[in-house]
Amino acid sequence: MRSFRKLLIANRGEIAVRIARACRDLEIPSVAIYSEADADAPHARIADEAVCCGPAPARESYLAIDRIVDLALESGADAVHPGYGFLSENPDFAAAVASAGLTFIGPSADTIRALGDKLEARRSVAAVGIPIVPGSLEALSDAALIEAATAIGYPLMLKASAGGGGRGLRRIDDGDQLAKLLPRARSEAQRGFGGDIVYLEKCLVGPRHVEVQILGDAHGNLVHLFERDCSVQRRHQKLIEEAPAPGLLPPQREFLGQTAILAAKAFGYSGVGTVEFLIDGLGKAYFLEMNTRIQVEHPITECITGIDLVVAGIEVAAGRPLPWSQTDIGTSGAALECRIYAEDPERGFLPSPGMLTRYRAPEGPGVRVDSGVSEGSEISVHYDALLAKLICWGRSRSEALSRMRRALDEFEIEGVKTTLGFHRRALREQAFVSGRYDTRFVERLGNS
Numbered sequence: 001m002r003s004f005r006k007l008l009i010a011n012r013g014e015i016a017v018r019i020a021r022a023c024r025d026l027e028i029p030s031v032a033i034y035s036e037a038d039a040d041a042p043h044a045r046i047a048d049e050a051v052c053c054g055p056a057p058a059r060e061s062y063l064a065i066d067r068i069v070d071l072a073l074e075s076g077a078d079a080v081h082p083g084y085g086f087l088s089e090n091p092d093f094a095a096a097v098a099s100a101g102l103t104f105i106g107p108s109a110d111t112i113r114a115l116g117d118k119l120e121a122r123r124s125v126a127a128v129g130i131p132i133v134p135g136s137l138e139a140l141s142d143a144a145l146i147e148a149a150t151a152i153g154y155p156l157m158l159k160a161s162a163g164g165g166g167r168g169l170r171r172i173d174d175g176d177q178l179a180k181l182l183p184r185a186r187s188e189a190q191r192g193f194g195g196d197i198v199y200l201e202k203c204l205v206g207p208r209h210v211e212v213q214i215l216g217d218a219h220g221n222l223v224h225l226f227e228r229d230c231s232v233q234r235r236h237q238k239l240i241e242e243a244p245a246p247g248l249l250p251p252q253r254e255f256l257g258q259t260a261i262l263a264a265k266a267f268g269y270s271g272v273g274t275v276e277f278l279i280d281g282l283g284k285a286y287f288l289e290m291n292t293r294i295q296v297e298h299p300i301t302e303c304i305t306g307i308d309l310v311v312a313g314i315e316v317a318a319g320r321p322l323p324w325s326q327t328d329i330g331t332s333g334a335a336l337e338c339r340i341y342a343e344d345p346e347r348g349f350l351p352s353p354g355m356l357t358r359y360r361a362p363e364g365p366g367v368r369v370d371s372g373v374s375e376g377s378e379i380s381v382h383y384d385a386l387l388a389k390l391i392c393w394g395r396s397r398s399e400a401l402s403r404m405r406r407a408l409d410e411f412e413i414e415g416v417k418t419t420l421g422f423h424r425r426a427l428r429e430q431a432f433v434s435g436r437y438d439t440r441f442v443e444r445l446g447n448s
Helices: 013-025 040-047 063-077 092-097 109-116 117-126 143-150 175-193 250-266 298-303 309-317 397-410 418-426 441-447
Strands: 007-009 030-035 051-053 077-080 156-160 169-172 196-202 208-216 222-234 237-243 271-279 285-289 334-341 359-360 368-372 386-394 413-414
Touching: 007 013, 007 063, 007 208, 007 222, 013 040, 013 309, 013 368, 013 386, 030 109, 030 237, 051 063, 051 441, 063 077, 077 285, 077 309, 092 109, 109 117, 109 285, 117 196, 117 250, 117 285, 143 175, 156 175, 156 208, 175 196, 196 222, 208 250, 208 285, 208 309, 222 250, 222 334, 222 441, 237 418, 250 285, 271 309, 298 309, 298 334, 298 368, 298 386, 334 397, 334 418, 386 397, 397 418, 418 441
Parallel strands: 007 030, 007 077, 030 051
Antiparallel strands: 156 169, 156 196, 208 222, 208 271, 222 237, 237 334, 271 285, 334 386, 359 413, 368 386
């Protein structure tokens, strides 16, 4: 099988550092891109080469498709890794990379486009018998959506069909609210995602958000690498994840894994991906969506399976078949991830830009820190506020939790507000310690 001669990393921050290290493990030279604001960033220093992709605003640098493809060609790269965020789930970017004769590390543009359309994804998985959250399945007019809402029953979630990452979601409690918000939702969807199609889903009150990691190759092989619980969220953005999901019964775990494979097969999926589910209070799982990229929380799956997902994604993109069957993949212990953001939890998690005047990451048994910053780094208003991911593994969930508490207490960050205090408090709450929490956890913690 062929190998890549050079790989361009179309991203920044901790995921760019992570990809550069995977390239080094594979002995593939890497090229980082950096905006003018990121000239001294760690990801630009750790790669074998680094080139400027434009001014600080993301639309002029990390989102500039033509510029990034040109830089890949000029650098001599024959592959491009999008990481997560930015252009990672943009089918036009994947198509532009392929049209330039380069390999996109991920699924095809057609697959990304199909799964990026949430309505199409819902229809496709429902057609193969996968349970979906009750709701609309077609693009409907405002009048038809209002009529459908009555049939589905309130409360509802109003979503953009081309949306993702928690952006554009609204809870709707009655018909008057729906009629008022529909024009605004369509306008925001058009501006943010290039289309004004919106749809409705039944709002499951207090569900768990559980996702299954999948990996497929170009030879039709697909495996899952078990599940992660991502229920601790604010504004539909994840804060704490753990694997395996606590409290699942063996039949539930088996159902999630097999259903994720079935969903991936419906799209002929190749590459690293994640199938997301909501689990209601009765334990029933519903397909939510499928992400066509490496996830922020992938390290906890790596910890419990021993499989390097970034390396695996690069290898299957190079045409190599998966080296494992499903029966070869097991789990060991438990792992937790806390996302450390430059945000102020006491002010509604507002961003807290500034310079890191002190940055001391924890160490010790079972502790891993994936970071894209260092002491002296300037945290810009232009990009995501994620500073680091603190990952802890233990032989049991209890041991992993103890290590995480210790590591959080050792983590020192000064110069900006961070979520460290939130995490220290959250991991001592009885609901989290017992594993009996849901997507309302942060809301309840704030009210306690």
